[in-house]
Amino acid sequence: MAGWSLLQLTEFFSAITRAGDVASAARIAVQRASESTEAEVAAVVGDGEVASSVGLGRDPDPVLFTGLRATADTTAFPGIGPMYLTMHPLDRSGDGQLILARADEPFTAEERQMLQGMARVLGLALRSLRTLENERRLRREREQEAEARLGLLRALEWRERLLETLLRIQRAANQQTPLGEILSSITDGAQMLLDDVTTALVLREPGDADRLTVASLSGHQSGHDVLVGAARLAMEANSPVTDGPLAAVPVHIGDKVAGGFVIAGRDATSRRPEWRDVLAAFGEQASLALAGASTLAAVHAAQHDPLTGLPNRSLFRQHVQRMLAACPDPATAALLYLDLDLFKQVNDTLGHTAGDELLRGVADRLSAALRSSDMAARLGGDEFAVLVEPLSGVAQAQDIAQQVIDEVARPFEIAGRLVTTRASVGISYNRAGHSVEELIEEADLAMYRAKKTVSGSYREFDESMHTGPAFHSAR
Amino acid sequence: MLCLIGRARRRKGVVVDERQERWFGVGNSVLPDPAQAGAQACYAALDGRPATLLIVFASPSHSTPEMAAAVHAAAGGEVLMIGCSTSGEYATDGRGAGVVVNALGGPGFAASVRAVPYESMDLYAAGATAASCLDDIDAEHRAVLLLGDGRSADQQEMVRGAYSVAGAQVPLIGGCAGDDMTQTGTWHFFSSGTDVQVLPNAVLGAALGSASPVGIGVAHGWHRSGEPMAVTRSEGGKIYELDGEPALDVYTRLTGCPPEIVADPGAFLQFAAVRPLGLARRTGEDIRIIFAADPDERSISGLADTPEGGLVWFMEADPEALRDAAATAGSAAVAAVGDADPLGVLVFDCCVRLLALGPDGTDLAGRRLGDALRPIPYGGFFSNGEIARNPGAKGMHHLTVVALAVS
Numbered sequence: 001m002a003g004w005s006l007l008q009l010t011e012f013f014s015a016i017t018r019a020g021d022v023a024s025a026a027r028i029a030v031q032r033a034s035e036s037t038e039a040e041v042a043a044v045v046g047d048g049e050v051a052s053s054v055g056l057g058r059d060p061d062p063v064l065f066t067g068l069r070a071t072a073d074t075t076a077f078p079g080i081g082p083m084y085l086t087m088h089p090l091d092r093s094g095d096g097q098l099i100l101a102r103a104d105e106p107f108t109a110e111e112r113q114m115l116q117g118m119a120r121v122l123g124l125a126l127r128s129l130r131t132l133e134n135e136r137r138l139r140r141e142r143e144q145e146a147e148a149r150l151g152l153l154r155a156l157e158w159r160e161r162l163l164e165t166l167l168r169i170q171r172a173a174n175q176q177t178p179l180g181e182i183l184s185s186i187t188d189g190a191q192m193l194l195d196d197v198t199t200a201l202v203l204r205e206p207g208d209a210d211r212l213t214v215a216s217l218s219g220h221q222s223g224h225d226v227l228v229g230a231a232r233l234a235m236e237a238n239s240p241v242t243d244g245p246l247a248a249v250p251v252h253i254g255d256k257v258a259g260g261f262v263i264a265g266r267d268a269t270s271r272r273p274e275w276r277d278v279l280a281a282f283g284e285q286a287s288l289a290l291a292g293a294s295t296l297a298a299v300h301a302a303q304h305d306p307l308t309g310l311p312n313r314s315l316f317r318q319h320v321q322r323m324l325a326a327c328p329d330p331a332t333a334a335l336l337y338l339d340l341d342l343f344k345q346v347n348d349t350l351g352h353t354a355g356d357e358l359l360r361g362v363a364d365r366l367s368a369a370l371r372s373s374d375m376a377a378r379l380g381g382d383e384f385a386v387l388v389e390p391l392s393g394v395a396q397a398q399d400i401a402q403q404v405i406d407e408v409a410r411p412f413e414i415a416g417r418l419v420t421t422r423a424s425v426g427i428s429y430n431r432a433g434h435s436v437e438e439l440i441e442e443a444d445l446a447m448y449r450a451k452k453t454v455s456g457s458y459r460e461f462d463e464s465m466h467t468g469p470a471f472h473s474a475r
Numbered sequence: 476m477l478c479l480i481g482r483a484r485r486r487k488g489v490v491v492d493e494r495q496e497r498w499f500g501v502g503n504s505v506l507p508d509p510a511q512a513g514a515q516a517c518y519a520a521l522d523g524r525p526a527t528l529l530i531v532f533a534s535p536s537h538s539t540p541e542m543a544a545a546v547h548a549a550a551g552g553e554v555l556m557i558g559c560s561t562s563g564e565y566a567t568d569g570r571g572a573g574v575v576v577n578a579l580g581g582p583g584f585a586a587s588v589r590a591v592p593y594e595s596m597d598l599y600a601a602g603a604t605a606a607s608c609l610d611d612i613d614a615e616h617r618a619v620l621l622l623g624d625g626r627s628a629d630q631q632e633m634v635r636g637a638y639s640v641a642g643a644q645v646p647l648i649g650g651c652a653g654d655d656m657t658q659t660g661t662w663h664f665f666s667s668g669t670d671v672q673v674l675p676n677a678v679l680g681a682a683l684g685s686a687s688p689v690g691i692g693v694a695h696g697w698h699r700s701g702e703p704m705a706v707t708r709s710e711g712g713k714i715y716e717l718d719g720e721p722a723l724d725v726y727t728r729l730t731g732c733p734p735e736i737v738a739d740p741g742a743f744l745q746f747a748a749v750r751p752l753g754l755a756r757r758t759g760e761d762i763r764i765i766f767a768a769d770p771d772e773r774s775i776s777g778l779a780d781t782p783e784g785g786l787v788w789f790m791e792a793d794p795e796a797l798r799d800a801a802a803t804a805g806s807a808a809v810a811a812v813g814d815a816d817p818l819g820v821l822v823f824d825c826c827v828r829l830l831a832l833g834p835d836g837t838d839l840a841g842r843r844l845g846d847a848l849r850p851i852p853y854g855g856f857f858s859n860g861e862i863a864r865n866p867g868a869k870g871m872h873h874l875t876v877v878a879l880a881v882s
Contacts, residue, residue, distance in 0.1 A: 011782040014783060015782075054638060055643040058640055
């Protein structure tokens with residue numbers, strides 16, 4: 001039967017070399033060794049622990065195996081009774097052992113020899129598997145360490161960029177840079193730090209604390225309502241809020257909530273911790289900048305024409321934008337574009353002070369001719385615009401245009417003289433898909449046509465004006 | 476980890492059996508309607524007594540959810556149940572395609588069950604989980620009943636897993652579900668109390684606790700023939716070379732298998748199934764059923780792993796010993812309970828023995844089993860692999876009969 005044990009050993013060897021780790025090698029060893037000798041109990045032990053065992057159920061007391069005397073050839077396991085025992089060292093050094101116990105008869109010399117061979121094979125396999133496992137563990141640790149270092153580096157770099165940006169804004173604030181520019185640098189800075197987001201600073205409008213305006217915006221030029229909504233949430237909570245792809249913090253002037261700083265992403269993001277840092281830092285920066293400007297009047301100043309007190313082009317555009325979003329039905333709002341005739345002559349003959357006074361007078365008459373829901377703005381030079389909204393029909397726009405023309409046509413008393421001017425008015429109406437620029441350009445084209453045909457009259461825009469002979473840019 | 480658990484409970488409102496004795500009952504039915512057959516078999520097995528555990532064997536034709544529900548309901552609707560499809564089942568009254576219900580109960584019996592659905596874990600883990608029902612049972616005598624999936628690749632792994640939990644103190648016994656040898660799929664019937672499940676290709680375990688001994692018997696009736704041969708090249712169950720020669724050449728020469736049978740897979744299965752190999756063991760051999768040949772590779776395939784380096788013999792059947800195997804296993808199981816009063820026997824009988832014995836031989840074997848056990852009731856089925864793990868038995872068997880006696 002010498003062949004039998006040798007073949008058992010071969011079988012054992014081929015099974016053990018297929019094991020991928022120490023635990024499965026030990027498990028295979030106790031199974032194969034016990035099955036080939038029909039031993040009811042088997043274990044692999046080492047370092048006072050049981051690597052694997054069969055025959056005594058799950059998790060037997062390790063002492064049952066580790067406590068066996070090295071020279072014992074019988075033992076009694078609880079519940080099983082007396083058994084013949086054989087124990088084989090896994091290698092020359094170390095205390096690892098393959099232990100088998102059988103009830104019916106002692107292990108033969110041939111079996112012991114075979115089991116010794118199995119123990120040595122197992123010892124070799126365990127040693128190489130332990131080396132392999134150590135190397136795997138080391139490699140894993142090295143990889144984790146490298147990854148952690150890279151992550152830390154990225155975080156440090158990012159923090160550095162954040163600080164640089166804040167420092168730049170701080171410097172700008174200290175150098176008496178106009179508030180509008182500082183606010184732009186805050187939203188620009190935050191937007192650059194976070195990829196693919198829109199950032200906005202939303203502030204209360206002076207004189208109407210309930211009304212919020214986007215004072216500065218970087219990123220996608222749409223979705224004002226969403227940004228204002230997020231800011232309002234943060235302002236009401238007076239603490240940071242998140243809402244899906246939106247996050248906002250309140251901005252303060254002194255103790256009062258003056259607005260909100262908003263970040264809008266495409267979707268909920270894993271970069272939320274960065275968002276939180278940016279919101280906190282830039283919200284604070286915005287509060288500082290606003291405090292530096294002392295009052296909301298400065299914000300107002302940033303959005304209004306200092307000469308006439310009317311909203312400037314930027315604020316007007318925001319209102320038109322909001323109107324376009326809120327009024328999808330065509331001709332439910334109108335835009336009037338005004339140009340003063342003879343303004344240049346007033347400036348040239350009476351001087352700039354008189355010119356300025358005339359502009360202020362026109363602004364006053366304009367405001368007086370409008371309903372409270374309408375909005376007049378000075379776009380620059382002698383050009384004004386009016387947003388007429390809501391609109392019951394084109395007749396209403398025509399009436400208001402005529403009223404404006406009539407008001408402006410009444411003589412102004414300037415520096416003791418009566419000065420007369422006329423307003424030419426172009427009218428455009430909102431329609432689906434209109435942009436702010438298109439609406440303004442159409443009213444401008446219509447105004448130009450009015451001025452060329454009958455000065456001091458109004459004209460409504462029609463498509464032919466785009467291709468008409470009086471080319472606008474030649475003006 | 477997915478497994479289902481149940482433990483025996485005393486049912487509310489049930490009158491305790493007045494005889495105050497442990498009992499084992501078997502009922503069988505060959506009614507064509509599966510549910511009616513199930514109910515009839517269950518009523519016969521219980522005879523009005525409250526059961527601790529039901530063990531159900533049903534032919535594939537009767538392995539329906541309705542049958543499982545009817546058996547469970549007939550036992551009162553709140554009882555532990557394990558069971559499986561078969562390649563034929565038998566009871567004290569004879570054999571036939573239908574339903575056999577084995578039931579046991581009475582003071583001193585305790586049971587707990589587990590089910591592991593198909594492919595929810597590897598077979599080793601499935602065996603360990605199925606046997607973990609032992610955790611619930613504290614009794615002087617214990618055994619784990621295993622009903623495996625007859626089609627799974629390495630059933631020995633399932634037994635190894637179960638043994639890792641049960642250990643040497645608790646015998647493992649059972650069989651793998653059958654499908655009339657069609658290889659189409661097996662079914663298991665399971666209840667951990669109220670719900671009844673029919674699971675495809677599952678592994679079930681039931682821990683049985685008893686105040687009195689349980690006995691196990693194993694027999695097959697095969698013996699070695701000729702000289703041993705070394706398996707010089709093999710992979711899993713496929714044997715390429717014996718003693719350095721193509722395995723199919725050796726096999727056909729020694730068995731006299733004609734070439735036209737080698738060329739016909741169906742005919743080869745019939746021929747080879749009753750001409751197995753035996754893998755050398757210290758005290759005997761493990762039978763390896765050969766079921767396929769590859770004329771191109773000149774290889775043969777066995778139902779279980781035949782490791783390279785192993786020693787094998789051709790096995791021959793002594794017709795008498797073959798016919799007596801069931802009776803021998805049953806008697807050995809009864810003898811193993813010693814002086815205790817044997818109450819009943821469960822028999823797991825290899826389905827390939829149906830081919831080896833033929834219909835008449837099978838009937839004769841059944842009569843001899845009945846004669847050997849009378850008046851002890853018994854129920855059994857033809858299985859795709861037999862399980863017996865106790866001192867002197869490795870675990871997974873083939874072409875073998877294993878039996879469990881309770882007392």
